[in-house]
Amino acid sequence: MKNAKGNSPIPVFRSPVEMQNWARERRAEGKSIGCVPTLGALHEGHLGLIRASAKECDETIVTIFVNPLQFGPDEDLNGYPRNEDRDLSLSRDAGATAAYCPTVEGMYRDDQSTYVIEETISKVLCGRSRPSHFRGVATVVAKLLNACLPDKAYFGWKDFQQMLVIKRMVRDLDFPVEIVGCPIVREPSGLAMSSRNAYLSTEEHSSAGCLRKALDAAEKAFKAQERDPREMERVAREVIEPVKSARIDYVECRDAENLAEIDAIEKPAVLALAVFIGNTRLIDNTVMTPDKEG
Amino acid sequence: MKNAKGNSPIPVFRSPVEMQNWARERRAEGKSIGCVPTLGALHEGHLGLIRASAKECDETIVTIFVNPLQFGPDEDLNGYPRNEDRDLSLSRDAGATAAYCPTVEGMYRDDQSTYVIEETISKVLCGRSRPSHFRGVATVVAKLLNACLPDKAYFGWKDFQQMLVIKRMVRDLDFPVEIVGCPIVREPSGLAMSSRNAYLSTEEHSSAGCLRKALDAAEKAFKAQERDPREMERVAREVIEPVKSARIDYVECRDAENLAEIDAIEKPAVLALAVFIGNTRLIDNTVMTPDKEG
Numbered sequence: 001m002k003n004a005k006g007n008s009p010i011p012v013f014r015s016p017v018e019m020q021n022w023a024r025e026r027r028a029e030g031k032s033i034g035c036v037p038t039l040g041a042l043h044e045g046h047l048g049l050i051r052a053s054a055k056e057c058d059e060t061i062v063t064i065f066v067n068p069l070q071f072g073p074d075e076d077l078n079g080y081p082r083n084e085d086r087d088l089s090l091s092r093d094a095g096a097t098a099a100y101c102p103t104v105e106g107m108y109r110d111d112q113s114t115y116v117i118e119e120t121i122s123k124v125l126c127g128r129s130r131p132s133h134f135r136g137v138a139t140v141v142a143k144l145l146n147a148c149l150p151d152k153a154y155f156g157w158k159d160f161q162q163m164l165v166i167k168r169m170v171r172d173l174d175f176p177v178e179i180v181g182c183p184i185v186r187e188p189s190g191l192a193m194s195s196r197n198a199y200l201s202t203e204e205h206s207s208a209g210c211l212r213k214a215l216d217a218a219e220k221a222f223k224a225q226e227r228d229p230r231e232m233e234r235v236a237r238e239v240i241e242p243v244k245s246a247r248i249d250y251v252e253c254r255d256a257e258n259l260a261e262i263d264a265i266e267k268p269a270v271l272a273l274a275v276f277i278g279n280t281r282l283i284d285n286t287v288m289t290p291d292k293e294g
Numbered sequence: 295m296k297n298a299k300g301n302s303p304i305p306v307f308r309s310p311v312e313m314q315n316w317a318r319e320r321r322a323e324g325k326s327i328g329c330v331p332t333l334g335a336l337h338e339g340h341l342g343l344i345r346a347s348a349k350e351c352d353e354t355i356v357t358i359f360v361n362p363l364q365f366g367p368d369e370d371l372n373g374y375p376r377n378e379d380r381d382l383s384l385s386r387d388a389g390a391t392a393a394y395c396p397t398v399e400g401m402y403r404d405d406q407s408t409y410v411i412e413e414t415i416s417k418v419l420c421g422r423s424r425p426s427h428f429r430g431v432a433t434v435v436a437k438l439l440n441a442c443l444p445d446k447a448y449f450g451w452k453d454f455q456q457m458l459v460i461k462r463m464v465r466d467l468d469f470p471v472e473i474v475g476c477p478i479v480r481e482p483s484g485l486a487m488s489s490r491n492a493y494l495s496t497e498e499h500s501s502a503g504c505l506r507k508a509l510d511a512a513e514k515a516f517k518a519q520e521r522d523p524r525e526m527e528r529v530a531r532e533v534i535e536p537v538k539s540a541r542i543d544y545v546e547c548r549d550a551e552n553l554a555e556i557d558a559i560e561k562p563a564v565l566a567l568a569v570f571i572g573n574t575r576l577i578d579n580t581v582m583t584p585d586k587e588g
Contacts, residue, residue: 016468111552113414114432114466120407146468172408174310174440258405
């Protein structure tokens with residue numbers, strides 16, 4: 001049932017078994033299911049994923065769970081913005097027909113001892129700065145897929161590496177689901193939508209524009225037939241380095257399929273960057289495809 | 295459809311997608327599915343699992359796959375007995391209605407990089423002697439569950455630690471399946487059925503009887519109110535040590551739920567043993583429950 005955008009709230013499930021029962025009932029009715037995993041604090045990026053799912057699937061489950069397993073010890077787990085009522089209302093209006101909002105205790109028992117690890121794609125870029133992050137992501141996404149039993153699951157390209165890790169996990173473990181990537185949604189300033197943008201002061205928000213400007217500069221060089229990934233990185237760094245309050249974590253140009261190191265851009269490559277603006281770590285990326293644009 | 299024990303062969307699927315399509319069609323018809331994962335070389339132990347599934351489920355998928363990921367570098371991967379035609383025929387006669395016999399190439403791509411790891415239960419007993427074994431088991435069982443989409447999956451208690459690791463994985467990752475453990479099936483001599491028994495010479499086969507005799511001795515002590523796990527281990531060792539061609543890998547009495555070390559048998563405990571008979575490594579175990587028997 002597509003959501004009627006009425007005022008009636010969507011059902012909210014708190015445990016894997018409740019969620020599975022609902023999903024199995026929908027499947028038994030012949031309904032297709034889309035799933036949109038989120039940490040909550042929904043913005044237009046998430047709502048675009050929900051709309052994409054609602055367009056393609058009979059049912060759309062939004063999952064809202066601030067997953068402790070993907071936060072490092074010094075990261076913003078406790079401060080991460082939470083507003084479930086607002087998220088549920090926005091989700092429903094964007095086309096979600098159910099929500100899965102498990103509790104931390106329901107997701108992780110004290111003696112949890114099983115994890116899903118990805119040992120190649122997750123080792124570089126954000127995996128270097130956040131060593132246990134992708135193990136937390138892969139584990140929770142496996143759990144969410146097992147609870148929601150979707151035909152398709154939707155992820156944003158902003159978290160490009162996350163999407164690749166999840167696609168790899170789904171392929172390697174034979175999860176019966178299609179992973180759909182959706183384009184980055186940006187503010188008018190060009191800044192990629194992120195729940196963490198809320199941490200930025202007005203001045204920092206302005207500085208954060210340098211991420212998109214750096215990608216613009218690289219894309220311009222690519223259009224001018226530059227195919228050296230080191231040059232792409234240099235061009236992007238040159239934009240960010242002078243910016244007040246910006247500190248580069250990484251700027252790297254790699255194979256867009258498996259994040260392998262490359263010496264020349266001969267097939268799709270991603271230029272990915274992570275930059276601290278003040279204390280807030282932001283990421284962004286662009287994919288450059290030589291056949292189409294070269 | 296329960297198998298009619300006719301002569302018509304059961305369908306055999308070679309890829310995850312083929313298997314999933316069949317399983318989803320059966321589910322759409324409202325059928326329940328049981329799954330019996332095996333390495334092939336079926337014996338009465340496996341057939342008991344298939345019969346248990348055929349009794350409880352509308353469809354029973356037997357999976358036959360000699361999983362390279364769970365064999366160590368010096369183990370018997372290449373020599374492991376294989377006879378698919380015989381296995382399929384035995385499976386059908388025991389009540390299986392489909393078989394999943396994937397190829398190694400279809401299961402593991404060259405760039406496979408995702409694994410399921412269990413970090414507590416799998417560290418002791420067989421996990422000490424076979425360090426990557428349970429990572430291979432957990433990963434392949436996750437893949438088999440994702441391919442067969444069963445309501446229930448059946449495992450033998452002979453591989454007690456394996457069953458605990460899989461139960462923990464299913465719990466921790468929210469797989470929508472019930473793991474059913476089935477009793478050990480023994481030869482008239484008391485030796486637990488195992489595909490590896492085929493490696494034993496006649497003389498070794500006779501020596502291998504010491505495993506069951508060691509468990510008998512411990513059970514006798516338990517019935518006489520012995521509750522010291524160290525004493526259980528001593529009693530069992532005393533039976534095995536004098537046996538020609540027997541070399542103990544481990545004899546340990548531990549908590550039967552999580553394999554934790556115990557100082558006294560106050561709730562169900564397992565006495566587990568692994569013994570080399572010549573070059574063949576055999577395992578066996580018994581569970582002792584104080585409430586029932588104490």
